[in-house]
Amino acid sequence: MRARERTAPAHPRRRRDDRPAPALSVVAPCYNEQEGLAAFVERMTAACAAVAGDDYELLLVNDGSRDATWAVIQAMAAGHPGVVGVNLSRNYGHQLAVTAGLALARGDRVLIIDADLQDPPELLGELSSRMDEGYDVVYARRRTRAAESRFKLATADLFYRLLGRLSDVRIPRDVGDFRLVSRKVVDRLNAMPEQDRFIRGMVAWLGGRQTEVLYDRDARFAGETHYTLGKMLKLAAAGLTGFSTVPLRLAIVFAAMGMFIALGVLGYVLWGFVTGNVARGWTSLALITVFFGIGQFACLAVLGSYIGRIFIEVKDRPLYFVDEIVSGRKDDEP
Structure with a gap:
């Protein structure tokens, strides 16, 4: 399934019985999240119900997990009508897992969030309220970051400072991919076919009305971080070389x-x-x-x-x- 083939379907965002697309889609990439996935689905579906009733879909994208994550996703999809499980053929990495979810998402608004519960699903209500004011993108800026080492905090700060000075596009500091985006922005993202993706930079490049919501980032609910130093360096290189000459x-x-x-x-x-x-x-x-x-x-x-x-x-x-x-x-x- 090619992302390019999903950018302009014959009947975009429609189901077989021609019911309208959901008001809200949530895209959550998952990699080895078997321990905390049930808790994430419980909190995320509750947050979605508070905002959109039952008019939502939660796409859990399994990015080639090596544990029982896909089995847990299948069980979640069977027990929750709004949950959709997407199993990628192998581990493509966080950014492409998000890309796959965005290509399949049909909601008028799409929330991007990781499944490790470091980003609180309950912030969806505040993000939605800000989007009601007419914004195209509402991104969550980290005010504090719990249980992260001084080395990671220092390197993250250095990366954002360097990216801010070198980038040809203004990319917000201390902001990950946790954000709520409009249908227009999702369609434009799906039309961008580049392979080496840095989604937060791509969203910034698209422009439009964008604003922020501050929040305190929690520690992982279970397990260990999957963003190793090597992956962080690769993402940093993608950001620097993709948005600056x-x-x-x-x-x-x-x-x-x-x-x-x-x-x-x-x-x-x-x-x-x-x-x-x-x-x-x-x-x-x-x-x-x-x-x-x-x-x-x-x-x-x-x-x-x-x-x-x-x-x-x-x-x-x-x-x-x-x-x-x-x-x-x-x-x-x-």
Whole structure:
């Protein structure tokens, strides 16, 4: 199933019996969440019912979990009419799991939330109230972050500061993918086919009326975080290279620095030749060689990152494949 094929269906957001699309869709990517998934569904469905009655759908997207997450999702879908289970063919990563859910979501409004209960489902009411004021996107900004190490807090702050300075698009700080978006924004996101996705940046790039709601982020309800340092670095690289050309321009800066230092060294050598004080040591030569070598490797690394993105895009592979979709409503057409 290709995301591009889902962007313009013949009868968008309709069920087989031609009932109107739900007022609200919730997209929740799940990876190894068997321990806390039942609690999440209980709180999320209660929050949805408070906002939309029974006119909602909760899409649980299983991103190739290695535990019993898919079995739990199947049980949840069988016991809750509003729950839809989506089983991806393998682990594609958080951003593509969200993308798969957005492609299947049919609601007039769509909430993106993780299933680990760090983001409170009960905030849906406040997000909906702000959207009632005419906003296209209401994102949740983290006021505090419970049970997170100083290293993670420091690196996250550094990332958002760096991204804010380098990005060509204003991307809010301390904001993840937890947000409520309008149907218009979802349709536009589904029309963006890029492979290496940074959804919070893509939403910012779309523009429109956007606002924030502050909240306190909780610790995980169960289990351990699945966002390892490697995954965080990969997401950071996607954000930096996907929304800024500043790293490419750094090559010019390195070249200018190299030329400046080279002119200084040339002046030093000429002065030594005129005065008869010719440098005989190898230290300065070694330092110059190391400096220029590091500069060249840095430039090649930056260029390689962008060329790698081009390589992935030109292959034009499907973003993901869905193995199975289960729902308690037999008349649903996901």
